[in-house]
Amino acid sequence: MNRVYFAKKLLEISEVKNKTRKSTIKKVKEKLKERINKFRRYRFYVNGRVLDVGTGSGIDLLALFSINPEIEAVGVDISKKALKFARDILPKDRTHLVQADVIYLPFIKETFDAVNISYMLHHHPPKLLRRIIGNLTAILRQNGVMLISEPSVKSExxxxxxxxxxxxxxxxxxxxxxxxxxxxxxxxxxxxLVSIFDCNTMYPSLLKQILIENDLKIEHFEIITEKFDRKEAKKLIATIKTQIKRSDIPNYEKAYLLDKSNALYEKLKLIDPAGDRSMVFKVKKKARN
Ligand SMILES: C[S@@+](CC[C@H](N)C(=O)[O-])C[C@H]1O[C@@H](n2cnc3c(N)ncnc32)[C@H](O)[C@@H]1O
Known part of the structure; x- marks a missing residue:
């Protein structure tokens, strides 16, 4: 495996660690309804054993338990801290939490009735995306269903x-x-820090192509545009300005960056920006004849 990938993973683990530290059970439960609605909307009704890869706080598994308390849940994450959090909110007797890299999943073929992926694929470059989807398809049972929710670019x-x-x-x-x-x-x-190493540009057409290559049947595909939150954007610009003012960079640099930040307020008044986009794929593994 490439050293850049490993270095990025290590940085990401420490980022997730910091985020998890700020997360609370109350905050997760506030978002729970949204996740339950997501599964209902896409009719992702799981019976049997479900795998949630990049499970994070475990919110999606909690939502799946709310819909059907009889499921057997397996949550995988590369971050130990995230799994520790998930352990506290999920039913202990029906949940297995595994620390692993999604590239090297420790499961045998056709183990799961369903697989859920939520906001984890975009952490991977296309070459690894292929490998991840290939591995997940292999451990999914015939007629098993996979639900993928990921951020999407606005215009490919x-x-x-x-x-x-x-x-x-x-x-x-x-x-x-x-x-x-x-x-x-x-x-x-x-x-x-340098954008050439970013891999969080998810193109629906590329993901679709990879799903087709794996002979998965696309049952549903949707792009969702969230509402742009102007209030949140204003708050964000204000925070950036405070950060610039408090920094120890020279005054002329401060002035330059503050001008730039102020111009954002003006643009915000004139333009109605689109919110973030996400894509959802619901796919099924075909049965062998
Ligand atoms: C943006 S969070 C999403 C968490 C959760 N699925 C949700 O929807 O709230 C991405 C999660 O994927 C995990 N992750 C990233 N790369 C991973 C990898 N290679 N293997 C396993 N987990 C990974 C991160 O640790 C993090 O918890």
Whole structure:
């Protein structure tokens, strides 16, 4: 496996650790209804054994238990801290929590009646996406169902153009910075700072292609556009401004960045931006004849 992948994973684990520290059972329960509604909307009614990969706080498994308390749940996550949190909110007698990388799942073929993936695939580059979907298809039983919910790019065409140009210009910048960096620790941090190492651009058409390659039957596909939260955006800009003001960068840099932040308020008044997009695929593993 590539060293960049491993370094990024380590950074991600510590990020999830920090996020989990801020999470509370109350906060998870506030979002529970939303997740229950998601499963009802896509008629993801599980009987038997379900796998939730990248389970995080365990919210989706909790929602599935609320719909059917008889399921047997398996939650996998690379973060021990997240699993510890999930352990506290899920029924102990019907849940197995496993710390593993989704690339190397420790399960035998055709073990699960259903697989749920929620906001985990976008952490992986396309080559690994193929491997993950391949592995998950293998451990799913015939006629088993997989529900995938992931963030989606707004426009594939715009995103592709943006990716090509970002790669071109940021690669040039990266090569210059990289020459000046000798510590391995700093090198690894660059992977989360420099956009050329990002892999969170999920294209519905690419995921669809991978699902088809695995001979999965697409039962439902949907793109959801959330409402853009202007209030939240205003709060975010205010936080950014405070951060700039409190920083120890030179005053001329502060002034430049504050001007830029203020321009965002103006744009926000003029434009009605679209909210985040997510995609949902419900697929079924075909039965062998
Ligand atoms: C954005 S969170 C989503 C959590 C949860 N599924 C939800 O919908 O709230 C992504 C989760 O995937 C986990 N994750 C990321 N990469 C992983 C990998 N390679 N193997 C297993 N888990 C992974 C992270 O630790 C994190 O808990």
């Amino acid at each position: 065409a715009d995103a592709l153009r943006q990716e090509i140009y970002t790669l071109k210009y940021d690669l040039k910048n990266y090569l210059e910075i990289r020459r000046k960096v000798s510590s391995t620790d700093t090198q690894f941090h660059l992977y989360s």
